[in-house]
Structure formats: C-alpha cells, structure tokens
Amino acid sequence: HAINEINAPRGYASFGAMTMLRWQDKPEEDSVQLNPGVYHGARFHEAVDKIWMPGVSIANLYDSPMLSDQALYVSESGEIKLVQQWWFSVRTNLNIKQFPLDKHQLDITWFSPIYDIAQVSLKLDPAFKSDFVVPDLPEWHEESGSVHTTIMRLDSSAHHAITFKIDLERKPWFYVTKLIIPIVILVYLSMLALWMKDDPTANRCALPLTCLLTIVAFQWMVYNVVPKVDYELLIDAIIFLSYMTISTVLFSIVLFNHCRFFKKHSRLRHALRWIYILLFPILMMLVFLSYTL
Numbered sequence: 001h002a003i004n005e006i007n008a009p010r011g012y013a014s015f016g017a018m019t020m021l022r023w024q025d026k027p028e029e030d031s032v033q034l035n036p037g038v039y040h041g042a043r044f045h046e047a048v049d050k051i052w053m054p055g056v057s058i059a060n061l062y063d064s065p066m067l068s069d070q071a072l073y074v075s076e077s078g079e080i081k082l083v084q085q086w087w088f089s090v091r092t093n094l095n096i097k098q099f100p101l102d103k104h105q106l107d108i109t110w111f112s113p114i115y116d117i118a119q120v121s122l123k124l125d126p127a128f129k130s131d132f133v134v135p136d137l138p139e140w141h142e143e144s145g146s147v148h149t150t151i152m153r154l155d156s157s158a159h160h161a162i163t164f165k166i167d168l169e170r171k172p173w174f175y176v177t178k179l180i181i182p183i184v185i186l187v188y189l190s191m192l193a194l195w196m197k198d199d200p201t202a203n204r205c206a207l208p209l210t211c212l213l214t215i216v217a218f219q220w221m222v223y224n225v226v227p228k229v230d231y232e233l234l235i236d237a238i239i240f241l242s243y244m245t246i247s248t249v250l251f252s253i254v255l256f257n258h259c260r261f262f263k264k265h266s267r268l269r270h271a272l273r274w275i276y277i278l279l280f281p282i283l284m285m286l287v288f289l290s291y292t293l
Contacts, residue, residue: 002017003015003106003137003140004016004087006094006106006137006140006168008092008094008096008226009226009228010227011091011093011094011227012062012089012090012091012092013089013106014087014089015086015089015090016085016087017086017088017108018083018086019056019084019110020081020082020084021054021056021082022080022082022125023079023080024080025052025078025079033050034072034080036074036075038072038073038074039071039073039074040071040072044071044072047072047074051072051080053082054082054112054120055112056110056111056112056122057111057112058108058110059109059110060091060107060108060109061090061091062088062089062090062091063088065086065087066086066088067084068085068087069084069085070082070083070085071083090106090107090108092104096226096227096229096233098291099175099226099233099235100174100175100179100180100235101172101234101291102169102170103143103167103168103169103170104167104168104170105165105167106164106165106168107163107164107165107166108164108166109150109152109161109162109163110161110163110164111154111161111162113154115159116159117158120159120160121160122149122160122161123149124148124149124162138171139170139171139174140171141169141170142166142167142168142169143167143168144167145165146165147162147164147165148162148165149161149163150162179221179235180235183215183218184242186211186214186242187245187246187280189207190207190208190212191249191276191277193206193207193208194252194272195273200257201253201257204253204257205250205253205254208246208250211246212250215242215243215246218239219239222236234287234291234292237290237291238284241283241287245276245280245283248276252276
C-alpha cells in the first residue's frame with residue numbers, strides 16, 4: 001500500500017498496508033455462528049471470540065506491528081473477510097557498498113505461525129497479483145515488485161507464506177550534486193595552488209588545506225546518512241581518493257618551493273601540474289568501475 005521510510009542506518013523499512021483475508025467458516029456443532037453483516041469496532045472484538053481466526057503475521061518484523069483499523073465481513077454463504085490496516089517495520093539487510101548508486105530488494109513475508117502447512121493453506125488472489133504496484137518514494141526509485149507463495153520453515157514445521165519482493169534503486173542525484181560534485185570541485189581548487197608563483201610555502205598550502213578540511217566536513221555528513229558497516233563504500237573510496245590527491249598537491253608544493261631539483265627543472269614542474277589534472281578523473285572513473293561492475 002505504501003512505503004513510509006527506509007532507514008538504512010538502523011536497518012529497517014516502514015510500511016503501511018491493508019490486507020484482506022478470505023476463508024469459509026466451518027463452525028463446530030457447539031459453536032456460535034455469526035449473523036451476516038459487518039463487525040467493526042467493539043462488535044469486531046466480540047465477533048473474533050466466536051469464530052476461527054487464521055492468525056496471520058509478518059515473519060521479518062523489526063518491531064511490534066500496529067493495527068490501526070480492522071473489520072469482519074460475514075456473508076450469508078459463510079464466507080468471512082478480515083480487512084486490516086497495518087503499520088509495521090521489517091528488517092532489511094541493505095548492502096550499501098555502492099552508495100549512493102546502491103540497489104536493494106525488500107522482502108515482506110506473511111504467514112501463520114500458529115498453523116502449519118497441513119492446517120492452513122495461504123493462496124494469493126490472482127486479481128491482486130496482477131494489480132500489485134510498488135509506490136513511489138522521494139529518495140528511492142522502485143524498479144519492480146512481485147508477489148508469490150512460498151513455504152517457510154519455522155523450527156521443525158512448514159508453513160504456507162506469501163512473500164512480497166520490492167526492488168529499489170536509490171536516487172543518486174541528491175548525493176551527486178550535494179556531495180560528489182563539490183568534492184571534485186574542491187580537489188581541482190586545491191590544484192590552483194600549484195600555479196601560484198613567487199608565493200611562500202605557507203600561502204600556497206593554505207588553499208589545499210582549506211579544501212581538505214571542507215572534505216572532512218562532507219565525510220561527517222556521510223557518516224550521519226549511512227550505517228556503520230565493516231566494508232568500504234563507494235563514497236568512502238571517492239573521499240579517500242580526494243584526500244590522497246590533495247595531500248599529493250601539498251607535498252608537491254613543498255618540493256617545488258624547497259627542492260633544488262625541481263627549482264632547476266621548471267618544465268618538470270609544469271608537466272606534473274597537468275598530470276595531476278588529467279590523472280584525477282581517470283582515477284575517479286576507475287573507482288566507479290571497481291564498485292559498480
């Protein structure tokens with residue numbers, strides 16, 4: 001029905017969903033049968049004590065779900081419809097190695113933990129399966145969605161289950177324009193110090209150091225967005241490459257100003273400046289390819 005939030009740092013996704021379960025009531029001889037009609041509010045809680053309930057729940061819950069509304073529809077033929085409005089969060093195992101170009105698959109599995117496969121069989125409504133549409137999110141692009149029935153193992157018993165799979169791709173433009181492009185600009189700004197003539201070393205190093213500290217601030221912004229994982233992300237590799245490039249610029253400034261060899265070979269100094277400018281985008285491309293291919 002709706003994806004409310006995908007929280008990568010805490011590893012969960014929040015949903016709002018409306019479900020409808022249908023089954024044929026087969027009351028026992030000594031049980032009380034419900035009259036046809038709609039049971040909602042206080043009447044709903046009185047009705048559920050008189051009939052059999054399938055006890056369907058979600059397998060991969062992150063915390064306790066909340067039922068905002070529910071109702072029973074009883075027909076004259078004995079068919080019962082249970083309509084429920086859910087708000088819940090499920091655990092997600094997001095591999096964000098390619099952040100901010102990462103793709104993920106969210107799974108929501110509904111099953112009955114009370115009744116095994118011999119007692120309850122969950123079947124998917126064909127009309128619903130064909131109409132299943134993944135909603136839109138500001139930060140995520142939903143590539144596709146599918147739903148199918150599966151068999152779920154719980155301890156030593158098997159249970160029928162219905163699994164919804166949603167393929168998501170992060171919309172990277174926000175991070176590209178607010179993070180990656182500014183970092184690239186800062187790296188090239190730091191290289192301007194190599195063209196400063198007849199300036200003391202401290203004056204020439206001021207610009208690259210300022211750019212370096214600005215990238216540190218960008219890195220802290222990334223840490224507030226992504227979870228703390230034990231592997232390197234694409235954005236980490238970009239920031240590390242920026243650190244190394246600006247550090248190389250600083251080291252080169254010191255050599256150009258104080259090393260006699262570079263003072264005598266002005267053509268070499270000039271060639272190294274252009275090598276830095278041309279080499280940085282090549283290294284950036286290699287970093288992107290190493291994480292995306």
